[in-house]
Amino acid sequence: MKPLQGVRVLDMTTNISGPTLTMILADLGAEVIKVEKLSGDEARKMEPKYQEDGVYFLNINRQKKSVTLNMKEDSDRGNLMGLIKTADVFVENYRLGVAQKLGIDYEAVKKINPKLIYCSLSAYGQNGPKKKYPGYDAIMQAETGIMSITGSTDLARVPVSLIDQGSAMWGALGIVSAILQRHKTDEGSLVSTSLYETGVFWANYHLLSTKLTGENPEKLGSNHGAFAPYGAFQTADGAIMIGISNNKLFEKLCEVLQKHEWIEDGLYHTNEERVKNRLLLSKEIEQITMTEKSEALIQALEAGGVPVAQVKTMKDVLVDPQQIENKLIVRLPHIRDKEMYATRIPLTFSNCDITPTAPAPLLGEHNEELLGRDYVHDIK
Known part of the structure; x- marks a missing residue:
């Protein structure tokens, strides 16, 4: 019933x-x-x-x-x-x-x-x-x-x-x-x-943030105001979404991208610094992702424990085994x-x-x- x-x-x-x-x-x-x-x-x-x-x-x-x-x-x-x-x-x-x-x-x-x-x-x-x-x-x-x-x-x-x-x-x-x-x-x-x-x-999160800070949120496209790197990145054949919400995940991303120096870099050492330097960090990441195909990147990032997904079209979703x-x-x-x-x-x-x-x-x-x-x- x-x-x-x-x-x-x-x-x-x-x-x-x-x-x-x-x-x-x-x-x-x-x-x-x-x-x-x-x-x-x-x-x-x-x-x-x-x-x-x-x-x-x-x-x-x-x-x-x-x-x-x-x-x-x-x-x-x-x-x-x-x-x-x-x-x-x-x-x-x-x-x-x-x-x-x-x-x-x-x-x-x-x-x-x-x-x-x-x-x-x-x-x-x-x-x-x-x-x-x-x-x-x-x-x-x-x-x-x-x-x-x-x-x-x-x-x-x-x-x-x-x-x-x-x-x-x-x-x-x-x-x-x-x-x-x-x-x-x-x-x-x-x-x-x-x-x-x-x-x-x-809109609750954004409204409360504005009420407490007095500042309107900026338009960030696929990015997030509280975390970085957190957004869509172009690849050689499409785009992927990467979501890094803490230092541990950022370290895993650096390992996969073979950018170990970013972990100790003063510009990216903490999430606060990464948010401040979001544009520079995103540009550096995309310089790497643009040289690889989406499937290869996703496999490597998933294996490394990094939250990632292909930016899919409606046609992609229709044939997605998960769906x-x-x-x-x-x-x-x-x-x-x-x-x-x-x-x-x-x-x-x-x-x-x-x-x-x-x-x-x-x-x-x-x-x-x-x-x-x-x-x-x-x-x-």
């Missing part, structure tokens, strides 16, 4: 953060009912597409059921209230105030289902001057300082949805915690998180008779298998099952 088997989740979310949250719950065994407008979640239209739907949508909406509702119709509002009565969890990611206008804010729905766990995943949180503003991952990278420390020179965003998906993780953790709390109190609760709060939390043997990318059936793939959540349990097995639903695919009507008519 999966951890959340028997839990029914009503998913009112769209785009990335909310659907990722409910994807986690679905993978953990919950029955997730995705409520979509008649034209569908906007993520269905995101590029690149596969078999008519966006790849992002197909990944983060796997194992869910889809129903279509028109919230302007009394009959559909009645259908939604019926679903709320049967749900254990309700998740929405509307702009603050929208759920209240629709009559499905926490205060309204708990009158229908007092034991309901209600999760609100907003952009900026429940308080503050921007609490009603919309938000997106890149906007929050800018708002929370992450963009100011990303890259080397020009402003850059982290090109994965770390804030959207991070918020999803916090929301899922909050919901699971609320379920455990409900077992003790027999009461529902409101759980809230936001993109902004997640971004501030991810394959951990079964991180799994094949799913597709409703249109085409194969589909998904990245599983990074959790395993000794007593159950939570590998996803069902694809994302077609728009309104489960209307007949859950609402007693044919989904085809709803999407004409």
